[in-house]
Amino acid sequence: MQKHTLMESTPHIEIKHTTQATNKGVYVLYYPSINESADPIVKALQFYFKSKELIKDINSGKSAKIYALNDDDPFEYVIIQNATSPRLDGANLARKASNKIATQKVEENSISVLLPHNYTIHDIAEFSFGFQLANYRWTYQSIKEGSKSSSFPIHYLNLITSISQEDYLNQVEQKWNLKYLHHLVKPILRLRELVPTRPNIANTEFMKNYILDIVKEYGDKITSTLIEGDDLLGAGLRLIHAVGRGSIHKPFYSCLSYKGNADSDKYYALVGKGVVFDCGGLSIKNTSSMEQMYDDKGGACTVLETFRAVVQLGLPINVVCSTAWVENSIGPDSYRVSDVIQSYKGLTVEILNTDAEGRLILADAMSYAQDKFAIYEMIELSTLTGIIKNALGRYCGVFTNRKGCYSLLQKVEKITKESFWPLPLEDQHRELIKGSVADINNSSSGRVGASAAAAFLECFVEKKVRWMHWDIANVAVTDKNDGIYTKGGTGFGVMSLIYYMTWDVVSKELKEQKQENEDDDN
Template identity: 40%
Template sequence: MTLQFSLGSAAPESVETPCVVVGVYENGLLTSAAARVDTAAHGAIKRQVESGDINGKAGTTAMLFAPEGVAAKRVLVVGLGTQKTFDGARYQKVNIEAARALGRLPIDGAVSYLTEVDVPGHDAAWRVRTAALAADYAAYRYTATFKPREKSAQPELTALAFAGGDDAQAGLAQAIAIAEGVRVARELANLPPNICNPAYIASQAEQFAAQHDKVSCTVLDHEKMGELGFGSLLAVGRGSANKPKLVVLEYKGGAEGDKPYAFVGKGITFDTGGISLKPGPGMEEMKFDMGGAAGVIGSFVAAVKLGLPVNLVCVVPAVENMPDGDSYRPSDVLTSLSGLTIEVLNTDAEGRLILCDALTYTAQTFQPKVLIDAATLTGACVIALGKHASGLMSKHDDLAAELIAAGENTLDRAWRLPLWDDYQVQLESGFADVANIGGKNAGAITAGCFLARFTEGQRWAHLDIAGTAWDEGRKGLATGRPVSLLVQWLMDRAA
């Protein structure tokens, strides 16, 4: 469900709405909005604090129904934790929990005053943007492949207003555009691989381009890529009945002749591992192996919706990695688009094999200002950083710092890993210019080192989102990362 967001300036005790949302810290300290509601309601909130029904722990919620003296039908009180340690991450968390609690109520609208809470180092626009994105994230429901259900007779939350004035308007506009990009990314990644295959990704990109001025889409099929010399990418797709596509989206929002920024996203729509077959348990999660593609497409959508004054290219190599009599094998030697030959030591290290050709094509065709790839590339990155931070690699300190700053701003964080040439020796081959894996040590880094060989002369960065692109488990959903990070980085460049 898509929430409609707006700003409001009415007093919390007098706004007529199905529900107002206010905050209480762990020591019983009420925010200014909560204090006004409490005064109007003759101490109703303080009484619940004193009785222990409201403890103020971060993310906890309590409901007051139809309190006398308050115009709203309900008051949702959200715990903020300790005031002294309150920060951006906690602010995001309490807004997600508030939205989840609202979603469980039989209401169609609410007004949140959590945006008035002081978050050190962040202004009103940031607070509103973060709150809106948190609410949209919590409201997302995957329904595409369920049997259609009868519409519930009870109302559902469709509109959410935030306390804020003109200084928050820019944050709200950004949130609406970024939320759309995140939803696009999540939906693409959540779809099953029998629907979201290379042809489907290409068709969705073409539809988006047809609906927007300044946007064009080009799709290269396997025959065209064969003519051009995409030997590495095409090898990965050889075992699948779903032929590879190279999807190229262009947005011309900047000055004519300005070099574009370029995003490249790994689009393995399903990864069996190929001949180096993955174990069965957990293989169903490999539909998420196109999380990088989903992320860069979502970032492209958000940039277009924001009307950013930049030129932007989004390139997605969309491929399925399957075992078959025609599949590529361990010990095959492939000739990449760059001319470098690659010894295949493991067919499950396929993401880098499609990315290397896509990166070469993007660099040669568009000569971008900056080239950034996003990929669910290595399990090693998940071991190193877990589910909280994406792995960032770049030889350009300034670019790495920009991306880390964008991640900190949006709470879509990345952590830099070294990309030293010391690691390149692990990729040496006796039969080709480079091997496609570097052994079990420093697996995330050697994957980045492999890609670095195909981005010489480019201002390039690599984001390994294997740990952050989806939530684990049978019911885990795509997260939409790193859309927020990449869009913030683009907004910073546009500014």
């Protein structure tokens, strides 16, 4: 197998808070809403600018302009950019600066940014978060054995601000919201790197070792179960075994658990679909539909990195991470259309389409978690249906058995900026998957595909369990740079899952922060 090194655990970018620039180029954020004549940043800079058209150019909407400075000024040039919000400001500056470095082959891979004088610690955290995510590039170009697939054009970011690095880091560790912005960058970037890793590298053996490394890293903080190959049959995980048995790469199931709240026996279950590549099996896809199937493991990768972040941050919640890993391939022992297979729960399933494999492995993964743990709420993520892309664009489709789940998710998305959209799950959809030979069918023959798939999954949710199904097929990867996203994996879902599971704690801090901001404005 080709050797491949994913992102190192060391920081990918060093951020320093300084009171002056350490390199010649300085980026300046400018807010048009600030009174131009009273803005101390603009007033200070005007002294140095030879051009007298500074304010006029900024107000005309020019996003960036290079001005020559006086000979005795320590800055060689200043780039002015109109600002909107801290997170997007960071993303836009990172993209602008890294593109400059890439196109001009600048040897100096650091930049200085003069932040607005009224930036709070939260604003700085948002800016840094956006900057780091937009500074990421995923590529296999000229890759050598053992080399890394990702790159970060900018290695050093100097923030010119009155808030010292020590004060910033102290406050970051005291509040959950700041802590998330500071610490979730790395798991999101790991997810961005993992999802598009090609199947000749990230096969089931690779993913098994990836999970075992997590188990080794956190030791007695977590418990783990891993069932592989034919042992899946003995464990009752027959659907996972059936889907994966056609490949030379063994299927396996992984269940990780973490108990951060010793006073409660209730768990969140994060369930993910880990299809390392999907050719459709005997119901084979055409070539164009197969091209992006390296990302069919996106759901499992997302819940895995979210679980790792939960443990690393020591969050006061109990979480189970239940993932099923297969390659849906063609071989002498591939499962067939018309096969009837008994699930872990006991329900029998008739196979009408071997390309509707994701719901099969999820069914067993969902049932196993609920059987072994007292699950209070289960959130399942999967790149499940292609039709979701046509229906929702850049929204994640959400199905749920409790309206309250989606109501809370709406509050979360206002903070995380990850977009969701509710989709219907009704009796008309449940009728589509009812079986005549088995209890249920795994396909609705293309009718109402996304809702029918959710209806299938709902059969494996116990009555008292709150449940959401996130269909992330349209948001797991992107083919263009947009906001904080760069081409490749998006890292979608990690922040929303973390905020959702800890909303009781985070929402109190957000209310306090809002009140502080209002007091400052008065």
